[in-house]
Amino acid sequence: EAQVTQNPRYLITVTGKKLTVTCSQNMNHEYMSWYRQDPGLGLRQIYYSMNVEVTDKGDVPEGYKVSRKEKRNFPLILESPSPNQTSLYFCASSFSAPPGIGQYFGPGTRLTVT
Amino acid sequence: GQQVMQIPQYQHVQEGEDFTTYCNSSTTLSNIQWYKQRPGGHPVFLIQLVKSGEVKKQKRLTFQFGEAKKNSSLHITATQTTDVGTYFCAGPMNRDDKIIFGKGTRLHILP
Numbered sequence: 645e646a647q648v649t650q651n652p653r654y655l656i657t658v659t660g661k662k663l664t665v666t667c668s669q670n671m672n673h674e675y676m677s678w679y680r681q682d683p684g685l686g687l688r689q690i691y692y693s694m695n696v697e698v699t700d701k702g703d704v705p706e707g708y709k710v711s712r713k714e715k716r717n718f719p720l721i722l723e724s725p726s727p728n729q730t731s732l733y734f735c736a737s738s739f740s741a742p743p744g745i746g747q748y749f750g751p752g753t754r755l756t757v758t
Numbered sequence: 759g760q761q762v763m764q765i766p767q768y769q770h771v772q773e774g775e776d777f778t779t780y781c782n783s784s785t786t787l788s789n790i791q792w793y794k795q796r797p798g799g800h801p802v803f804l805i806q807l808v809k810s811g812e813v814k815k816q817k818r819l820t821f822q823f824g825e826a827k828k829n830s831s832l833h834i835t836a837t838q839t840t841d842v843g844t845y846f847c848a849g850p851m852n853r854d855d856k857i858i859f860g861k862g863t864r865l866h867i868l869p
Contacts, residue, residue: 677857686764686861687801687846694855702856734800741855746791746803 646671648750650735656756657725665720665753667735675738676718677702677747678710680731687734693718694741725757760785760851764860772868777834779863781847788850790823790830795862796843804832839867 648669657663669676677692679702689702693712707729709721718737722729732754736747761784771777781790789808793801805814807823807830814821820833834841844862851858 675855679859684861687848687859689857689859692856700855703858736801741850746793746806747801747857749800749802752800 646748648735648737648748650733650750650753652753653751654754656758658758659726660724663722663725663755665722665733665735665755667718667720667750668716669718669735669737669748670716671737671739671748672715673737673739673748674715675741675747676712677736678708678718678720679734679736680704680729681734681752682731690720690733725755727757729755730757731755760858762847762849762858762860764847764863766863767861768864768866770866770868771837773839774836777837777841777865779832779845779847779865781830781832781860783828783849786827788827790827791848791857792821792830792832793846793848793859794843795846799843801846834865837865837867839869841865842867 651666674695678690679687681687688704690708691710693699699710734752735750738747739745763782765780791806792804795801805821810827811825812823818835822831844864846859846862848859
């Protein structure tokens with residue numbers, strides 16, 4: 645089954661404790677992206693990757709890091725989480741850059757930073 | 759910076775009534791995509807429009823892309839309870855590999 649998986653689905657952590665949210669897709673997609681969703685603000689792109697070893701900043705990259713060492717995986721790293729990073733996070737992938745085709749979204753990771 | 763505005767933010771309709779959400783970009787878009795997110799779920803891709811003035815239909819859903827490629831609309835005919843959710847439009851930013859989403863229109867159906 646074609647899918648994007650994220651782990652963990654729920655996470656409660658404390659300020660400053662490094663964490664990683666994993667994202668994996670099994671569709672051999674080139675383009676992968678991370679979004680955060682906040683009430684009233686919609687979906688905002690954090691980082692995206694056009695292919696292996698190619699990453700770029702989205703709209704709200706501050707406080708986040710990503711890596712793309714393999715085509716299928718695109719982890720999101722919060723080196724020192726802060727309460728303003730409490731949000732619902734979605735990973736997404738598409739065959740090529742979004743103009744070419746729609747994105748598949750993962751189920752989401754709800755992160756709370758206290 | 760480039761913005762994608764979506765209206766209305768919320769819409770309550772009686773089951774069977776029609777529903778329309780509008781998306782407006784501050785700049786010309788090479789394409790526009792529409793997504794649906796059910797309550798508690800993740801966004802699901804519905805359709806992409808590329809051509810100026812393009813109209814596409816999916817059963818009761820009609821999607822339009824404006825002649826100037828700066829606006830788009832999604833129209834649902836005779837809404838059903840399964841249509842509940844938030845509808846987002848999204849378009850590429852200037853370099854075509856970033857994407858920006860509208861804030862969405864949340865549709866609530868009254869039985």
